Amino acid sequence: MARAYITTPIYYVNDRPHIGHAYTTTLCDVWARAMRACGEDVFFLTGTDEHGVKVEKSAQERGISPKALADENSAEFRRVLGTFGLTNDDFIRTTEPRHERQVQEFVRRLLATGAVYAGEFEGWYDESQEEYVTETRAKECNYLSPVSGKPLVRAKERNYYFRLSAFQERLEAFFAANPGFVRPEARFNEVKGRLRDGLQDVPITRTNFTWGIPMPNDPEHVIYVWIDALFNYATALGLAEPDGGTRRDWWPARYHVIGKEILWFHAVVWPAMLMALELPLPGCVYAHSFWISNGQKMSKSMGNFIDLPTIERYVAAYGLDAWRWAMITQGPLGATDADFVPKQFHELYTAQLVNTFANCASRTSAMIGKYFDGTLPCAPEGGRPASIAPGSPTWQALVDGARDRSLEHYRAFELDQAADAALSIIRAVDASINETQPFKLAKDPANLPEVGAILACCAQGVRAAAALLQPILVTKADEVLASYGGCTPTDLVRDGGWGTLAAGTTITKCAPFMRVDAPPA
């Protein structure tokens, strides 16, 4: 069985969960479910990033230990997974012993090969913020702290560096050979553009705080959180364990799904580190864009974050599946940000889920109930044209074609298009009903065989569409499938295609998505 490894970023415990976290994780979940249903052996990882000066400070402010803060917020992130019906196979925390010992092992290896070395860093230091500012930024600010306005001081620090500069050519060659390594394409261009400006070595340790993994040979130094965090993708599989890990066959990841703000580390630093460790590189770093809120960037100062309580109100009003549908079909999978607008959420729900998907499932099942007592009178004929229009494809070609497109889109992480391909079957069923008017034919009993033949095809279409939408509509698709003769699909190639319904199958009336008055306040 083919192995497929997909990851979310690990979420920084200093944040509260919001739509961004929900979005990234839902994307991965849909892909994981779809690939499992295509017969792949999927490993889906998420987790929390728990070290760093920010966590240390926040904990101090609250008078608790960093570990206590991390425990609390990590638990909150795990609770969120329950809310969204996510099916991650593991949840890694960077404070777990399995992670810490492996990070140290990786760093030891990097030291041994010379990819990590001890060096001096000199730069402009902002004492009020306890951080260095770049040369250009310092100049911009007239060598005054951009925050406190106090003069910056020239400071020197001994640090460990990762020899990123040594990987410039190998990265360029790798990028040239793997045009799909960073997606969407516009993001890849940004990365390549920056790469052309040249690479500098990056410090990978800190001495100004202690909440982190100690440098193996030099415990005065703490491994910088970023380096610590990136390794989670490997430590979760146990790659640096003495036996190479029981999960090593999942390596490398097919997709690292991330937000665009952390692209550089994933697209450049991470591959370079893996090259240094002689580990295979991931297939794709998918950097989605951001949700904005009513046309405005979400920010703490604006107080317009779509936070967990807000999301929960939507889930309560519309159901989890409707929320997931909005994430997948309206989300910022491309290079531009997507706007979360309550009115649009509502209209989308009504137009696509209620009026298209649910209504079609409802009208088809209603007619089978009315004219055939809820029993499919005959098997669907695949060779029948799907429309009276000349040159129309046969039902089987139409449904299997939509299935193939949908699965291809799922595989390629074009989740919105995967959903649309599935919905195209529903639109075809609706069109077919409108053209052939079985509800009129049924008035003359002599026409019943023809009515049955029409409705059998429609039912088969609805069933295939529901199966294809199951990775997104995890609850409602099952309801429809249950009404149309079967349960949860285990094989999307079969269940999402033609030929799964037999004569005599019981079809019960179903109404998966009901109208909702208005979006929550």
Added chain:
RNA sequence: GCCGAUGUAGCUCAGCUGGUUAGAGCGUUGGAUUCAUAACCCGAAGGUCGGCGGUUCGAGUCCGCCCAUCGGCACCA
């Protein structure tokens, strides 16, 4: 400042290598219909394709300039 992108109907967007009256979905609106969750179906209104100039027989589509918006610019997890 540097690099990159985007700007097409009220909203979200399609428009490949330039070629008849610029498209889709949603929204608005008129009608038709009843199998269906006031759904589905048909029709209508609505765009000087950011602005100016250029190349061309012909430009939303190529070139230049300008305007606007957005993103990236490394230690920010």
